[in-house]
Amino acid sequence: MKALVARLGRACIGFVSGLGAITRFAGAIGVVVLTRPWRFRSLSRQLYDAGALSFVLISASGMTVGMVLALQGYNTLTRFGAESSLGAVVGLSLIRELGPVLTALLVTGRAGSAKAAEIGAMVTTEQLDGLRMMSIDPVDYVATPRALAIFFAMPLLTAFFILFGILGGYLVGVNFLGLDSGTYLASLETSVDFRDDIVAAFLKAGIFGMLVGLISTYRGTTCTPTTEGVSAATTSTVVTASVCILVSDYVITALWGV
């Protein structure tokens, strides 16, 4: 019993001190972002890596999700004779919920884990210590461009996910289930609100981007300098970031109703 309480206590202390450390890390990134030099070259390279190279994955996933949504939605809607609302169902669920969340989960798996492993490998080969000894701050030189790249890529990728999702829904709804193309688009257009839906999607995407960027670079730079350390950092990035995405999604939806 005593051991259990002790373990619980230790876990709580570990959790809180971890939270403190990642907050300090976020503060350090904030300072770097606000002060010169701004590493645009490095940022654009990372943006290409985290963003452009994720494009095919994101658009293909968006397309399939849209297609499934259309099939499922059609089957349900026909029961109520409401198949003309298919566009609204596909569009709204993609924009408000599935687009931001699934994109964030996919980016975590693809870019977040890769960045954590990359920085972790740099830690094990003493590259970060090498930078420190040259009076170069690894948070500035290594972590910030990667975290920022994920932050900027997320809303863009979310937009593509939604776009390809709506396209996939259109293909299934119109070409396969024989819905009228005008009906699909009109129901989409009338139901989606710019402020309540589109802006909200970008808000979510921005917050998710910040979370994934921070968690992956933090786990990378604090990685234990061993092979196991790198794999632990990668796994914990995916697990922590995924949980944070899902929890914060609920919180955002509950607070702002988006």
Added chain:
Amino acid sequence: MSRVNGSGSQDPHVEVSRVRLRFGSREVFRDLSCDFPRGAISIVMGGSGAGKSTLLRLIGGLLRPDAGEITVGGDRTSGTSPAEVLRARRRLGMLFQNGALLDSMSIFENVALPLREHTENGEAEIAERVSARLASVGLEGVEALLPRELSGGMLRRAALARAIVMDPEIVLCDEPFSGLDPPNVARIEELLRDLNRSRGLTLIVSSHHIASSLRLADQLVLLQGGASICGDPGELSESHDPRITEFLGADARAHVALRAAAEAKA
């Protein structure tokens, strides 16, 4: 610190005093004190796990001791002031055991990095200085290669070029000889001696390569049981202290005699 025959160094460039450090339950340094004289080559020796790399990391401020103080040219790297640590690091260059070059960048970009970060030099000046440094370590025509395309010996030399590109006063070298064949060991040895003589650099080198250490060192620092024994190679090789003789082995005197003969000839 225990010195073999009492003489303290007059002008210490790096001072380590009463340092204690433990990792969890493992005590690496119990009470470590030693001075590294200005302009001298000091070699830190000790068995595997004695704490050679750890001592260099402490001096560089990459690790903080649990107790005690470390100063580099008067600035503490053991303290909590980031500005002081940065000032100390401007005096330091460090050669890591595996080079620690950024593996996504060419050799040129690696060596140019500190110049780009800390100086206002133009592209032409940077190129000139980088090639001069690479030439001084005997590397030419490798600028465009990536670190993984170099051999171990070349990598070590490229890392040395990066460590000295900002003209530091002190260079810390972690195991510069390990894993190299005899010609490459001799080459690095020659380079270090040359840096020390021509630029007056203070060198702090960790090594368990006994022969080259005895040939190169002005001062030996033997790490043992969490403390250190310092002395020049002559003193240590003459010593009958079992802790010293056990580590240096029977050939120590012969190496020192050979060195004396070579120096007399030169």
